[in-house]
Amino acid sequence: MDEDENGLASRAQAGDRQAFALLVRRYQDRVFRFILRMNNARDEAMDLTQETFMKAYQALPTWRPDARFGTWLFQIARNAALDVLRRRQLVEFVPLDPGLSGVEAFDPQDGAPLPEEQLSGRQRIALLDRSLHELPIEQREILLLRELENMSYADIAATLNIEAGTVKSRLARARAAVLANFRHHAGENAHD
Amino acid sequence: MIKPLTKHVPDMLLLSTYLDGELESAAHQELADHLTKCPLCASQLAALQSLAADFGNLPQETLGFDLAGVIEGRLAAVRSPQEKKGPARWWRLLPVSIGAAASLAVGIGMGSVLLGGAATMPRVTAMSVFDTLPPGGLCIGPDSCYRNGARK
Numbered sequence: 001m002d003e004d005e006n007g008l009a010s011r012a013q014a015g016d017r018q019a020f021a022l023l024v025r026r027y028q029d030r031v032f033r034f035i036l037r038m039n040n041a042r043d044e045a046m047d048l049t050q051e052t053f054m055k056a057y058q059a060l061p062t063w064r065p066d067a068r069f070g071t072w073l074f075q076i077a078r079n080a081a082l083d084v085l086r087r088r089q090l091v092e093f094v095p096l097d098p099g100l101s102g103v104e105a106f107d108p109q110d111g112a113p114l115p116e117e118q119l120s121g122r123q124r125i126a127l128l129d130r131s132l133h134e135l136p137i138e139q140r141e142i143l144l145l146r147e148l149e150n151m152s153y154a155d156i157a158a159t160l161n162i163e164a165g166t167v168k169s170r171l172a173r174a175r176a177a178v179l180a181n182f183r184h185h186a187g188e189n190a191h192d
Numbered sequence: 193m194i195k196p197l198t199k200h201v202p203d204m205l206l207l208s209t210y211l212d213g214e215l216e217s218a219a220h221q222e223l224a225d226h227l228t229k230c231p232l233c234a235s236q237l238a239a240l241q242s243l244a245a246d247f248g249n250l251p252q253e254t255l256g257f258d259l260a261g262v263i264e265g266r267l268a269a270v271r272s273p274q275e276k277k278g279p280a281r282w283w284r285l286l287p288v289s290i291g292a293a294a295s296l297a298v299g300i301g302m303g304s305v306l307l308g309g310a311a312t313m314p315r316v317t318a319m320s321v322f323d324t325l326p327p328g329g330l331c332i333g334p335d336s337c338y339r340n341g342a343r344k
Contacts (some may be wrong), residue, residue, distance in 0.1 A: 017267060021260035028259040029252075049255060053263050058270070062280055072301035078276045121249065139246035146212065152212050175240060182243070 009069040013060045021059075023069065024053050030149065031077045037083040037144050039088075044103055048084060052077045071155045076157060078141060085137060119186055131181035139174035146171055202236035211240050 005026070011019035031052055037046035058077050063072055119127065132140060143153045145159060153167045162170070208216050210223050227234045 019308040021264055024263050027257065029254045032255045033253050035298040042342065044254075044274070046255065050259060050262060050344050054266060057267060073268070101259070124246050125249055128243070129250060136310060143247075147244055167310075168214070169205060171212075175208050175243065176204045179239060179243060191273070 001097070005069045006065050009060070009063060012045065012057070013063060020057060023073075027070065027073055028053070033148065034074065034087060034144055035077055035081045037132065038078070038084055038137070038141060038150070044084060048077070052080050055080065067158070068155065071151070071158050072157050074149070074151075075161075082137070092137045127182055127185045130185060134181050135174060135177055138170065139177055142167065142170050143174045143178060149154065154164050200230060200232050204236070205282045207233065207237050207240060211237065211244065 005023065008019045008023050012023060028049060030051040032045055035048045036042060039048070044047070054074070056073055063069065077100060131175065132143065133144070140154060142160065145156050151159065153164050153171075155168045156171075157164045160167070206215070206219075210220060213220075213225065227237060253296055
């Protein structure tokens with residue numbers, strides 16, 4: 001599948017617009033969902049998705065077949081989303097120190113049912129969505145790439161331009177944070 | 193190197209990496225063994241697995257239209273990357289360059305005429321197309337009535 005993608009990208013690079021159209025069809029919803037979950041604004045996400053593919057087409061001469069097309073495309077999508085978030089001044093920067101302060105804070109009580117265990121499937125999804133959007137952007141994007149895009153650590157590192165070791169620690173911190181948010185809201189829900 | 197899990201405090205870094213199958217085989221096996229004996233870590237791993245499953249159940253929003261068609265329309269107005277990569281064809285710009293050079297030369301020529309001899313012509317001569325006497329022979333002032341020798 002990756003070979004096909006890179007083959008299509010090579011053809012598109014050589015000027016084959018049909019090949020590029022196939023890549024757009026293959027990726028348009030994934031890129032849209034990623035941007036939508038990054039900036040939480042549907043119309044803006046639609047525009048940015050379109051801009052992502054236009055930028056990708058214009059940048060095709062710089063793409064090299066040793067890079068996976070999908071990873072390269074998500075880099076462009078991510079940059080487009082971050083640019084808009086910066087303009088909206090909504091980007092929250094978290095320390096890049098790989099220390100995991102807070103990650104170990106989870107301390108479940110033995111035998112006590114966890115609040116999230118009492119939620120219906122629909123409630124869980126709604127709470128996860130909410131918890132995800134409360135995360136700093138650096139944690140949100142890495143979770144999206146891992147959990148929704150199933151990217152390997154190497155691909156995440158390439159997409160975010162960070163070290164593989166940083167992927168591990170940032171992902172662990174993001175999971176701890178989203179779980180903490182989730183449990184917090186689940187607890188609120190349980191008391192309603 | 194995996195650190196020994198002597199404390200019964202779930203290590204999120206290890207559990208998260210384990211969940212993703214990104215631990216080295218020895219560390220993976222060590223943690224797998226630990227998970228069979230530590231309910232706290234097993235519970236935390238189960239929470240992470242449940243979270244991962246929930247991610248898979250998030251709504252699958254779609255764009256709702258064929259973006260490729262839109263992109264194709266926009267791309268029709270731009271050159272292909274292949275064209276952009278090709279060598280510059282300077283001769284295509286030759287007519288434009290010649291036209292620009294000719295326009296520049298004409299402009300410089302006209303400018304030099306105006307700033308040179310023609311500019312030194314007496315102003316009176318330039319205005320001589322107008323009669324100094326207003327229509328009807330009315331004098332608007334002594335100078336304009338007698339300049340053409342009427343005073344003589």
